[in-house]
Amino acid sequence: MVDIWEVSRRATTGQIAKEVDFEAKIFPAKMKEIVDEHKIKYNPEEIIPQDMSMVDEIFQAGMEFAMECGFYHKGTKRIVKFTESELKELIRTRPKEATFGRGHEKIKLRLRSPQDKTPPITIYGGAAPISEDIAIINQLSQAIEKTCQGLTPCSLLSAGGIEAKSGQPEEMWVQVMEALWHRDIARRAGKPGLFLTLPMSTQGVQAIMASFFPEGYTSWNALVPIHILQDMRLTWERMNLAYFALHNGIKPWTSTWPTMYAYCRGPEDVAVEAVASILGMLAYGNGNCGQGGTTRADGLSSTRDCLWANSAIHLAMERNLHFPWGSIHGGARSGPCQEVAWWELAAYVLTNVASGIDWMWAVGCGFGGAGEPAATGMEARWAGETARAVAGIDPRKANEILLEIVPKYENIITDLEKIPRGKGILETYDIKTLTPKKEYLDLYEKMRAEMEAIGIKYP
Amino acid sequence: MELPQLAKAVEELKEEESIDLTKEAIKQGIDPLKIIEEGIVKGLKAVGDKFERREAFVPDLIIAGELGGKCIKLIEAVLPPEKKVVKKNKVVLGTIKGDVHNIGKNLVGTFLTINGFEVYDVGEDVDPMVFVDKAEDVGADIIGISCLFLPSFGLIGDVINVLKDLGIREKYKVIMGGNPTNPEMAENVGCDGWGRDATEAVKLAKRLLGL
Numbered sequence: 133m134v135d136i137w138e139v140s141r142r143a144t145t146g147q148i149a150k151e152v153d154f155e156a157k158i159f160p161a162k163m164k165e166i167v168d169e170h171k172i173k174y175n176p177e178e179i180i181p182q183d184m185s186m187v188d189e190i191f192q193a194g195m196e197f198a199m200e201c202g203f204y205h206k207g208t209k210r211i212v213k214f215t216e217s218e219l220k221e222l223i224r225t226r227p228k229e230a231t232f233g234r235g236h237e238k239i240k241l242r243l244r245s246p247q248d249k250t251p252p253i254t255i256y257g258g259a260a261p262i263s264e265d266i267a268i269i270n271q272l273s274q275a276i277e278k279t280c281q282g283l284t285p286c287s288l289l290s291a292g293g294i295e296a297k298s299g300q301p302e303e304m305w306v307q308v309m310e311a312l313w314h315r316d317i318a319r320r321a322g323k324p325g326l327f328l329t330l331p332m333s334t335q336g337v338q339a340i341m342a343s344f345f346p347e348g349y350t351s352w353n354a355l356v357p358i359h360i361l362q363d364m365r366l367t368w369e370r371m372n373l374a375y376f377a378l379h380n381g382i383k384p385w386t387s388t389w390p391t392m393y394a395y396c397r398g399p400e401d402v403a404v405e406a407v408a409s410i411l412g413m414l415a416y417g418n419g420n421c422g423q424g425g426t427t428r429a430d431g432l433s434s435t436r437d438c439l440w441a442n443s444a445i446h447l448a449m450e451r452n453l454h455f456p457w458g459s460i461h462g463g464a465r466s467g468p469c470q471e472v473a474w475w476e477l478a479a480y481v482l483t484n485v486a487s488g489i490d491w492m493w494a495v496g497c498g499f500g501g502a503g504e505p506a507a508t509g510m511e512a513r514w515a516g517e518t519a520r521a522v523a524g525i526d527p528r529k530a531n532e533i534l535l536e537i538v539p540k541y542e543n544i545i546t547d548l549e550k551i552p553r554g555k556g557i558l559e560t561y562d563i564k565t566l567t568p569k570k571e572y573l574d575l576y577e578k579m580r581a582e583m584e585a586i587g588i589k590y591p
Numbered sequence: 592m593e594l595p596q597l598a599k600a601v602e603e604l605k606e607e608e609s610i611d612l613t614k615e616a617i618k619q620g621i622d623p624l625k626i627i628e629e630g631i632v633k634g635l636k637a638v639g640d641k642f643e644r645r646e647a648f649v650p651d652l653i654i655a656g657e658l659g660g661k662c663i664k665l666i667e668a669v670l671p672p673e674k675k676v677v678k679k680n681k682v683v684l685g686t687i688k689g690d691v692h693n694i695g696k697n698l699v700g701t702f703l704t705i706n707g708f709e710v711y712d713v714g715e716d717v718d719p720m721v722f723v724d725k726a727e728d729v730g731a732d733i734i735g736i737s738c739l740f741l742p743s744f745g746l747i748g749d750v751i752n753v754l755k756d757l758g759i760r761e762k763y764k765v766i767m768g769g770n771p772t773n774p775e776m777a778e779n780v781g782c783d784g785w786g787r788d789a790t791e792a793v794k795l796a797k798r799l800l801g802l
Contacts, residue, residue: 152653152657155649155650155653156649156650156653156654157650157654159650160650160651206691261741261771287741289741289744296741296742297742297743297746297749298688298689298690298740298742299688299689302745303742306742333742334689334742335690335691335740336689361691367691393648394648394649395648395694396648397645397648398645429698430788431770503773503775503776
């Protein structure tokens with residue numbers, strides 16, 4: 133079976149190409165050819181694709197894209213390619229489940245189908261940059277939620293007043309502190325064995341490696357990020373991390389996140405690239421679970437084109453890859469504790485749960501930027517309870533409901549003047565008791581009633 | 592031969608035709624600056640407009656930028672000496688160290704090129720000193736820094752500090768952008784401006800240089 137050593141060999145022997153030729157000629161030409169050949173077509177009225185033959189074509193197209201376009205190694209300027217039999221062997225040898233966490237918090241990721249009545253494993257937190265002043269309390273509000281089965285760290289901008297700086301000791305310091313604090317948050321929430329997903333504050337190889345130690349991230353509570361860079365690009369850094377994971381018995385975080393309307397022309401291209409990227413990562417990372425999603429070049433993730441791409445990716449993986457597969461959301465564009473944010477989240481949850489994902493990472497509100505309010509426990513509660521409410525829904529019915537939900541926010545989040553900034557933990561929670569204030573509990577009940585009115589029954 | 596034909600060929604990314612039409616325009620004695628403005632730049636701007644309408648994508652912009660550059664080189668070769676000394680505004684552009692994102696940076700570079708700037712792309716994961724060295728080498732007017740990964744953000748301040756310590760801060764306008772950043776962050780770190788996207792980056796660059 134192809135492995136990290138073989139990928140490394142191909143990275144130093146494959147066809148040499150200029151990066152500009154790969155990205156501006158090889159990638160787009162091959163993508164267009166393959167998408168056309170497989171007749172993959174986005175339908176904005178069918179957010180969850182109903183034609184499973186097209187879904188299977190997406191997977192097949194992704195395999196062909198991995199074989200024919202290949203992966204560009206930025207270090208050696210060579211293209212790494214795989215054969216069909218190699219990719220099929222990678223698919224055939226994937227494990228069917230993955231276990232993380234410890235003790236009461238132990239979780240098993242197992243294969244779900246779109247109408248599975250068991251909800252996916254629900255994971256919160258992460259992604260948004262956050263000030264260290266409120267990082268712990270903010271994340272704790274998510275960790276204590278009943279449905280929290282995993283918690284991703286937020287990106288710390290500093291720790292102990294020391295600002296993270298890439299490539300410097302400060303970066304390692306902040307990453308190590310993130311690991312320690314994150315373990316502490318889990319303990320304070322009464323969930324010491326919680327799955328903590330992956331290091332988030334930094335991208336530096338040394339910093340990520342430094343954060344794995346017995347009191348911080350470990351093989352049972354976190355994974356090592358080894359992502360292929362957007363648009364089919366490999367680096368030695370990610371491959372070194374894959375080796376670090378392999379050597380230490382840590383599982384790799386195998387995720388894909390193509391940007392829509394940049395190198396990918398639209399949702400069809402994104403779905404194909406996502407499949408191809410995952411196959412590439414399996415070749416050098418040998419992962420036991422994966423996850424994917426997309427965001428648009430304008431930073432939006434909850435629009436119907438993104439939801440369609442997410443659903444198409446998940447269905448393609450669920451039907452063809454057969455290993456624990458999860459969703460990632462770029463976050464609601466609206467700030468937290470706002471109706472708009474919760475409609476965005478509801479659409480994300482419904483789309484993904486009805487597309488058969490096995491685990492769901494609900495970031496909440498993430499991409500408002502530094503200094504903007506970060507998602508609170510209320511977003512976690514909303515996502516988790518909604519996931520449980522929609523588990524088992526017929527995908528056709530889910531699509532009908534999505535066509536009611538998405539219009540509630542799609543014209544707001546595309547208008548910079550109208551996007552609600554939201555309110556963060558200090559405004560929405562009683563910090564002494566770490567409970568949401570009445571105003572936001574009332575909003576929650578109102579939203580729940582509206583969801584019930586359109587056919588979602590909460591447990 | 593008419594210049595709208597050239598603009599159309601550039602817009603449609605027809606390299607051979609664009610080059611032939613440029614040569615033809617030169618041969619006909621059309622004012623070289625008019626060929627650039629009404630032929631090549633007009634075609635490039637049309638590609639940029641298509642991008643805004645999602646009828647063109649990043650690869651198209653890259654190809655358009657390269658194609659435009661080839662045509663302009665042909666014209667520069669025949670420009671009379673007095674016109675050759677016309678200074679082109681130069682931008683050194685890159686993604687700061689620790690960050691390997693390139694989509695936003697590439698878009699900004701292409702939009703700046705389309706709008707007549709000479710762009711020196713120093714790539715991704717770039718040390719602060721590389722920005723400064725390149726700016727000094729090429730005699731840049733602007734240093735543009737992309738940052739999508741916040742632990743890298745502090746290094747933008749290092750670019751500013753290096754410029755100050757070398758006593759050359761006033762020589763350059765330093766601008767930045769990237770999804771998790773905002774105008775306040777740019778101001779706090781000492782930049783001269785912040786752009787939300789490629790279109791804003793062009794407006795910002797022009798405003799800062801008084802164009």
